[in-house]
Amino acid sequence: MEGHQVRIGSGLQRAQSFLVLATLLYRTSHLVVGLTGVVRSAHGRPASWLLMSAAVGCSVLAFAPARSGGWFRRPAVVADVLVVGCALPFASYFWAGAQDTPAIGWAMLLGGSSSALAAVGLGRWPAAGAITLIAGTHVIGYRMTGAGAAVVVGHTNSVLSSAAIAWVLWWYVRRQGNLLDAATEQAMASEAERVRYAERMAHHRVLHDTVLATLTTIARGGVDANSERVRARCSREAAYLRRLIQRSDDEEGPVPGLGAALEGAVRAAEDLELKVTAQYHELPVLPREVVAALADAVGEALNNVQRHAGTGHAFLTAAGHGDGVAVRIVDQGAGFAPGDGDTAGHLGLAQSVHARMREAGGRAEVDSAPGEGTVVELRWPR
Structure with a gap:
């Protein structure tokens, strides 16, 4: 939506604000689960805390401007995809020692909210590319930890489903926002016509009650x-x-x-x-x-x-x-x-x-x- 002018208070703006809030809550739930995972598996390793801090920082970078400005900034969404969706699993494996499936789970979980953010914050084809990149990264990451096929397929399905649900939700609320804007414009046009009619009637009354009354009386x-x-x-x-x-x-x-x-x-x-x-x-x-x-x-x-x-x-x-x-x-x-x-x-x-x-x-x-x-x-x- 970069460069697209949205009327303040419009239905489309409300739809955007709703999507920003929905994806923010989704990311927050993943961060809470991720923090719990870091606490349980860090064992005093500062690298896990640094990676968790990076995830929080990218979240702030993506969502704070969106909350204040009304919509996501594309560079912030791209940064979130690259850092949270793609780099975080590999950094957890190679740097923080998360080399088994339970230990790397918290980093993988954040990929779902990153794919959802990409689905609504990027254009159609850039979003498809970003989601494919996240899914591929997570398949490789889980295979590196020796996860079974059921875990890999289940997690990949979660990443793709998160993106699909976010995109459908965005499509729906955007459509409703546009319909609301169209209805509002029609109502405003009708009200303007009503005001013009009332003004005409007021002028007619003034003419009838003053000049016409006087002229009629004189004519008779x-x-x-x-x-x-x-x-x-x-x-x-x-x-x-x-x-x-x-x-x-x-x-x-x-x-x-x-x-x-x-x-x-x-x-x-x-x-x-x-x-x-x-x-x-x-x-x-x-x-x-x-x-x-x-x-x-x-x-x-x-x-x-x-x-x-x-x-x-x-x-x-x-x-x-x-x-x-x-x-x-x-x-x-x-x-x-x-x-x-x-x-x-x-x-x-x-x-x-x-x-x-x-x-x-x-x-x-x-x-x-x-x-x-x-x-x-x-x-x-x-």
């Missing part, structure tokens, strides 16, 4: 387009949309307290010559996104009164209850039958009222009937 002749209040509202909406267009993604303007936010919605409705009688009782301090959602939903409900109710008067009450709040917008206008165009797919109620409250963790309820006016109730939390 319900207000004097040249009046000072209408012109003031148009100016505020133009300034707001200009800020919206120029604002960067991470900028957020200040959201006022709930009372001030509701008053802003009331003043905007009054600019279109809708009289609003408002009462507030013990309003709580709410999260900024909840304040924004309530104020926008109230603004759209008042816009609906002005556009559809056929009355010039609406009543607004807002009362806190514990950490929550209930807001009611009432008119005594024309009303409508549930299920008609104003509830089934109407952008104002569906998106600018119901959806806003849902997204903020609240709910909206609309009660209306032809000739009996309309009541819109907003609650947070649900």
Whole structure:
């Protein structure tokens, strides 16, 4: 994996970290058994201890950088194969006097973890060559000590099996890591698309609740387009949309307290010559996104009164209850039958009222009937 860039926190990086840990534990178990063998057979010979120290040193050289850097360095793996996998058995035989099968066993045992390290730390063909070299070395070493065919075959099988198991495990966790990375990228793309859609809907709501509401009212002749209040509202909406267009993604303007936010919605409705009688009782301090959602939903409900109710008067009450709040917008206008165009797919109620409250963790309820006016109730939390 040298030279291969792996994204921090990716599935492939996790797979690599797992393989490093697994092979480290395998090597540690062999070192513990080897240390026990040295203690039992050294008989005061310092050479066995020096060889054991060399095995520990090669292990540190191979695994310490891998643990900190995320994967094995090829020169360290090659050094481990040459020293621990190949040189150690011959050095034990010729230098440390391990000239029988039990005495040389600890040095041979380390060949299994060396072949496993080669299987995962080298490329396919270099790993095959290294494993063949280790197996050949161990066959020769055991034959030198006069070991029987069963011991030679059994140990060779252990060396090859260790490499095969390590390679299969590496193949599997690498595949799972790549699948996880692919799934993560797909999820991120889906989330980005969802955010883009939510942003588009937010822009649609702003346009619907401000500019479109104002233009619709003026087009219907319900207000004097040249009046000072209408012109003031148009100016505020133009300034707001200009800020919206120029604002960067991470900028957020200040959201006022709930009372001030509701008053802003009331003043905007009054600019279109809708009289609003408002009462507030013990309003709580709410999260900024909840304040924004309530104020926008109230603004759209008042816009609906002005556009559809056929009355010039609406009543607004807002009362806190514990950490929550209930807001009611009432008119005594024309009303409508549930299920008609104003509830089934109407952008104002569906998106600018119901959806806003849902997204903020609240709910909206609309009660209306032809000739009996309309009541819109907003609650947070649900």
